Amino acid sequence: MTDVTDTQAGAAAAAGRFAVGAVLPAGGFPITRKDLVRYAGASGDFNDIHWNGRFAVEVGLPDVIAHGMYTMAVAGRVLTDWVGDPAAVEEYFVRFSKPVLVPDDGVGALLEVTGKVTKALDAGRVQVDLTVLSAGQKVLGKATAVVRLP
Amino acid sequence: MALDQSFVGRTYPPTPAYEVGREKIREFADAIGDANPVYRDPAAAKALGHPDVVAPPTFPIVISMPAADQVVYDPALGLDWARVVHGDQRFTHERPMRPGDRVVAVVTVDSIKSFAGNDMITLVTAMSTMEGELITTARALLVARAEAGSEEQA
Numbered sequence: 106m107t108d109v110t111d112t113q114a115g116a117a118a119a120a121g122r123f124a125v126g127a128v129l130p131a132g133g134f135p136i137t138r139k140d141l142v143r144y145a146g147a148s149g150d151f152n153d154i155h156w157n158g159r160f161a162v163e164v165g166l167p168d169v170i171a172h173g174m175y176t177m178a179v180a181g182r183v184l185t186d187w188v189g190d191p192a193a194v195e196e197y198f199v200r201f202s203k204p205v206l207v208p209d210d211g212v213g214a215l216l217e218v219t220g221k222v223t224k225a226l227d228a229g230r231v232q233v234d235l236t237v238l239s240a241g242q243k244v245l246g247k248a249t250a251v252v253r254l255p
Numbered sequence: 256m257a258l259d260q261s262f263v264g265r266t267y268p269p270t271p272a273y274e275v276g277r278e279k280i281r282e283f284a285d286a287i288g289d290a291n292p293v294y295r296d297p298a299a300a301k302a303l304g305h306p307d308v309v310a311p312p313t314f315p316i317v318i319s320m321p322a323a324d325q326v327v328y329d330p331a332l333g334l335d336w337a338r339v340v341h342g343d344q345r346f347t348h349e350r351p352m353r354p355g356d357r358v359v360a361v362v363t364v365d366s367i368k369s370f371a372g373n374d375m376i377t378l379v380t381a382m383s384t385m386e387g388e389l390i391t392t393a394r395a396l397l398v399a400r401a402e403a404g405s406e407e408q409a
Contacts, residue, residue: 174316178289179288182287
């Protein structure tokens with residue numbers, strides 16, 4: 106995190122954890138093939154492109170890619186960890202703009218998630234925008250949530 | 256191949272009820288690496304005002320994705336399902352899902368568009384209890400990518 110972001114976070118904390126401009130605690134989430142297999146089992150999405158490297162290459166992908174829904178779920182942890190009660194996330198939207206490549210190299214991928222309160226809405230709710238990167242690329246576009254404040 | 260616009264507004268029959276299970280919620284929370292006790296421990300959930308543990312915000316995909324298969328594999332629509340990718344996803348929650356919810360999903364085709372040889376179809380899936388209480392609405396954009404060579408690939 107840069108000094109500029111630290112300064113913003115400090116100012117936001119002073120103004121209130123949920124005020125417009127407040128920065129959410131960032132998250133860094135490693136993703137391995139094993140995580141994708143576990144998510145496939147839990148979600149019921151066994152599409153081969155999420156675990157079978159041979160198949161992924163056959164259909165023109167550089168490698169196995171994470172389930173978009175897995176990426177959405179993991180990024181959402183930054184929201185729920187911040188607000189405390191997951192039920193406060195009333196609306197959650199993402200666009201799957203770039204695939205998250207998960208190589209079978211013993212390391213896998215890293216998902217880097219930051220978030221910021223961008224708008225005060227009615228009924229004690231705020232809009233939060235997330236930025237979700239992997240390998241320096243924005244993998245989710247327009248990732249936004251409507252969160253009811255505690 | 257452009258899809259038949261007459262499918263816009265079409266609602267598919269309700270799915271058989273899916274009963275949300277305590278261990279399924281735990282399994283899903285484990286799979287997304289989320290240790291929050293509100294997904295596992297009824298006492299922790301009650302401390303936040305919930306009657307029981309709750310499911311994570313994206314859990315309803317477990318129900319909405321199979322429900323969408325009715326449309327994806329509908330031979331009358333003729334979507335090229337082997338070329339379908341997930342374009343975007345929205346959840347609008349009335350409340351979180353909880354163990355014992357018996358959830359029925361109703362899928363409606365919201366829009367059909369075609370761009371650069373890609374077929375884009377937006378599905379809205381209302382997930383309600385068998386008693387008729389709306390829990391969550393999922394909205395998904397599915398994209399059937401253009402055949403290689405038919406149009407310039409995005």
